[in-house]
Amino acid sequence: MSNEVALTGHEVIANAMRQINPDVVAAYPITPQTEIVQLFSQFVADGKVDTDFVTVESEHSAMSATVGASAGGARAMTATAANGLALMWEIVYIAASTRLPIVMPVVNRALSGPINIHCDHSDAMGARDSGWIQLYAEDAQEAYDNAVQAVRIGEHEDVRLPVMVNMDGFIISHAVENMELLADEDVQEFVGEYEPENTLLDSENPITVGPIDLQDFYFEHKRQQVDAMENAKDVIADIAQEYKEMTGRGVEYFEEYKLDDAEIGILALGSTAGTAKVAVDDLREQGVKAGLLKLRMFRPFPTEELVEALKDLEVLAVMDRADTFSTTGGPVFADVRSAFYDAKADVEVVNYIYGLGGRDTRVEDIESIYEDLQEIAASGKVENRVNYLGVRE
């Protein structure tokens, strides 16, 4: 049982949270996440959830309290964006290393400075090495699907890691789109009861969480985190399959769009992937063999699977809505290009940094990338490995 509705990304995520009915939510408002917190507060006020809602005084405390709640055996969630995520930073790492299955929607927004409230991925990309699973969504529907699945992924006994559910700020969060909400009971059944193995609140079996971990054991604990990430790949795929059986929707690691016979392709994540589909359709009508790979799972990174999906392209453009300032390209580009090194596939990989601070990225902009790719395919020459799309010269 599900129902078709038209909702904002905010409403969708707040409803996912209502349906998940977490034991604890500790959150602080920040543009463009604020409405999630507001809507969820109303659910709390109206008694629609059992959640103890902790209205913390900062994001640092939001993540700190969420860690405390999760260590206390609660199913715990928070949500944030940009500077809020930055303020949480220290504890974001602690949540992962303590192996707490916290689910956190992140409404992606440019990280200051200068201050800017609009969409890019500099917030979440900065946290790419924090040990959190990261899922990205093309639209509100996928953000919802990811949020529901994230609970199961994070809590899986082979994983036990926190999950960031990313959604483009304003573009998705503030837009109303058609989507399908599952019935409350279906979500409840899908996520199931949370049964933590160890909790602070089991006085029969008291535990110590977060001890000082020195040279003799720290490295072993970090090695375990990598192992959990490795396990997460199978778990994410399995849960996506199960979700697909229930809903007919679902992407495992990525979606391949007209990629089968494609000669040139783009890899993108977030809402831009949707815009890129329109560009691909236009080009296909003109007889251009263009394709698209929309990445859903960025952490862990599906190295082999990506190479397998992209190895027959002549040229691939990786779109990054954030820069690393390494001067050698964006974060997604770095991983994709590294993946191709071992594969020894004959694919030119170029990078387009785009949309920083909410700069609109239109179908024409994406078509211009495909034009570049056609030129590279024809000439065999790459003039600029890293390109800045839509920035004024």
Place this chain on the structure above:
Amino acid sequence: MANLTEIRWHGRGGQGAKTASILLGKVASKTGKNIQAFPEYGPERMGAPVLAFNRISDEELTVHCQVTEPSIVTVLDPTLLEAVDVTEGIPADGKIIINTTKSPTDVKKELDFEGEVYTVDADGISTDEIGAAFPNTPMLGALVKVTDLLEFDNFKEQVEKEFKKKFASKPEVIDGNMKSIERAYQEVKSE
């Protein structure tokens, strides 16, 4: 995207441009359309000129950039005609619907605009029916009239459902809102 309709709403912060776009989106969605409704991203300040947008299509919508070439533009406040270029990006066969007491011919001249111009006194209608100037709901009636996006009776039925949700705490305003939609639908003027 052959049957894609893109709409731009002009208003002032507080006039309900965003609400109107969302209401239109939600209602169109109920009639089986694929829709998007979104405000111009950013903080909304009372009185400042604001924008909101719709995309309505029979096909799935994946595009996520801003609307730059709307085929329909709706202006909630006549004073905006002097403040902003409401005709920006509208193709030659586009339509513009304005809340004003002026005639379409006069406005067309004023705007130096090639396409179709429609006017309706949404302030007057809402003042009569709701007791204050809420131009956004009557403008929806006018918009349905001048486009063939939605079938009017079905539209009204869905809007009423939305109003019942939205105004659950003050059901007395539903009738006035419905009447103002009906009147704007009847009273919108073309050249």
Place this chain on the structure above:
Amino acid sequence: MAAKKDAQKPGWKEVPEGGLILEAGNATEYKTGGWRTHRPELDIDQCINCHRCWIYCPDSAIVSEDEEVTGFDHDYCKGCGICAHECPVDAISMIKEEPSTEE
């Protein structure tokens, strides 16, 4: 490769996840008695069992059984001397630890 000293310790597949310690109070396996330079000695005849030494001990090292102070847990006593200093009847004295003469 792990250093020789650490090679005996459990590997990453064996230790509990997330740095959890599942055995509450297992610090007792770690003896801090070796930190001591002076050792408290109790004159049981003098002791009035007021338990001031017990409440002031930083190392939970005063042994009390059935409301009687019976001595010290030398596994943990670090020899700070607060007990001796605070004893109202001077029943505790601090004796310099001698190097072990055991063969």
Place this chain on the structure above:
Amino acid sequence: MSKVNLKELSHQDERLTGGHRLCSGCGASIIVRQILHATQDPVVVGCATGCLEVSTTIYPYTAWKDSFIHNAFENSAATVSGVEAAYRSLKKQGKIDEETKFLAFGGDGGTYDIGFQSLSGAMERGHDMVYVCYDNGAYMNTGIQRSSATPRNASTTTSPAGEVIPGKQQFRKELTDIVAAHNIPYVAQASPHKFKDLVRKAKKAFEVEGPAFLNVLSPCPRGWRYPEDEAMDLLRSATDSCFWPLYECEDGEWKLNYKPKEKAPITDWLKPQGRFKHVFKEGNEHLVDEIQEHVDQRWETILHRCGETE
């Protein structure tokens, strides 16, 4: 509330074991033991990064017999807020049924300074927790750097007594008062040498519904520089000189808990401590005077507030 009887308390299990690695003669573990003896319920303990935390939970060992969580330096109060929220939620849902107490520790660095916001937030929200600051007046864990709890003219490694500047230039922040301004049910200042007072206050703090805050003076032989067996003497001089008044505020009612028969001169408190050595150099008499003056003023304020003056 029943009187605190040490013999009775001695029947209770120790909840902080030996084998922790705090300094010989450290005040923090004395405070922890006294506070844990004030309840028989299971406790979840949170602790800010600091001496207490790094010395009691060195992986794979823990000195805590209760559940314990350390998260980071500045968030002991927020972390315990979260655990307490989990408890409330799970209890409401019938998933757990026992009584549990929540106890957060922080040093003065983790409480007065970097953890101040987190503390304020937790107190304002009204979580049912006892927050204990073990105040040793500097960042002792990392080598005695000054904090906003460091007394004026104390020499620390970041406010050293030099040729020109005689140690820390600011008087310490009155954190107990600031927390009291949150209008929480119970706030008190205590010291472990007055163990009956401290255990009683801890019992009260555990008993009240909502947040309670205890600011406890914690002797540190390393940072204060005194012979470690003299910790309690030093604390006595702290309360006898009125440098560290013992008082409490219950539901807005202030009460003085200890009034020395004769107020001791501040030099009794300063002199045994190496960190104040420079104030006794010839020509520095004014440094002692200004400390004395400040303590006198502060004492008057407290007496007045507690209704001890006409």
